[in-house]
Amino acid sequence: xxxxxxxxxxxxxxxxxxxxxxxxxxxxxxxxxxxxxxxxxxxxxxxxxxxxxxxxxxxxxxxxxxxxxxxxxxxxxxxxxxxxxxxxxxxxxxxxxxxxxxxxxxxxxxxxxxxxxxxxxxxxxxxxxxxxxxxxxxxxxxxxxxxxxxxxxxxxxxxxxxxxx
Numbered sequence: 574x575x576x577x578x579x580x581x582x583x584x585x586x587x588x589x590x591x592x593x594x595x596x597x598x599x600x601x602x603x604x605x606x607x608x609x610x611x612x613x614x615x616x617x618x619x620x621x622x623x624x625x626x627x628x629x630x631x632x633x634x635x636x637x638x639x640x641x642x643x644x645x646x647x648x649x650x651x652x653x654x655x656x657x658x659x660x661x662x663x664x665x666x667x668x669x670x671x672x673x674x675x676x677x678x679x680x681x682x683x684x685x686x687x688x689x690x691x692x693x694x695x696x697x698x699x700x701x702x703x704x705x706x707x708x709x710x711x712x713x714x715x716x717x718x719x720x721x722x723x724x725x726x727x728x729x730x731x732x733x734x735x736x737x738x
Contacts, residue, residue, distance in 0.1 A: 574684050576646045580636050584679045586629030592636060593619060599654050610639035661691065668698035668732030670722040674711025675703050693736030700735045 579588035593614045596602040603611055613619070642648045669692055673685035682703060689701040700722060704714040726732060 574681060575679075576636075578681055579679050581633055583630040583633070585632060585634050585636075586626045587679070588636060589613075589629060589634075589639070590621070590626035595654065595658070599658070601650050602654065605640050605642045605645050605648060605650055607639055607641055613639075660688075662695070664695040665692055665697045665699070668700075668726065670700045670702070670719055672702045672704065672711070672715035672719050674706040674708060674715070676705070676707045677711060679708055689736075698732040698734060698736075700733060 575588065575591075579585065579591075592602070593610075596606075596614050597619070603614055606614060637643070637645060642650075645651060669689075671685050671689050673680075673682045675682055685703075686701070689699050692699040702715060702718055704711050704718075706714050722732075
């Protein structure tokens with residue numbers, strides 16, 4: 574989903590940082606990386622927070638240009654990584670509060686809704702809130718509700734049962 578929403582646009586820098594972060598745990602990604610990508614992934618830049626990486630999005634540089642594979646997201650390596658990092662059928666050990674912006678363009682609400690449905694199916698106490706807004710405004714608008722939910726858990730109150738029957 575994120576390949577379509579974050580690659581080759583203003584989110585490209587964050588997408589690159591996330592990919593290089595995954596490469597720390599899954600170095601097989603580097604087998605597909607070109608010289609520039611291998612240098613970034615192994616240089617001091619590998620420790621850069623996503624905030625300094627964000628301006629790289631202004632380049633709109635697609636991840637495909639940093640790969641030796643013409644279609645890296647459908648490669649054998651990518652399919653393997655998708656399979657081993659997939660969260661499907663992994664039940665959360667703690668209650669979840671999922672808050673998402675309705676108009677989020679980088680991390681689409683469809684993914685958050687699917688996570689909520691999946692965790693409810695698995696028996697997790699999961700709450701879902703969708704607030705009007707995109708990435709930044711939704712974070713600000715959703716913050717009070719998230720803080721209240723967390724405060725109630727820290728005071729020992731049980732998570733509400735909010736999964737559909």
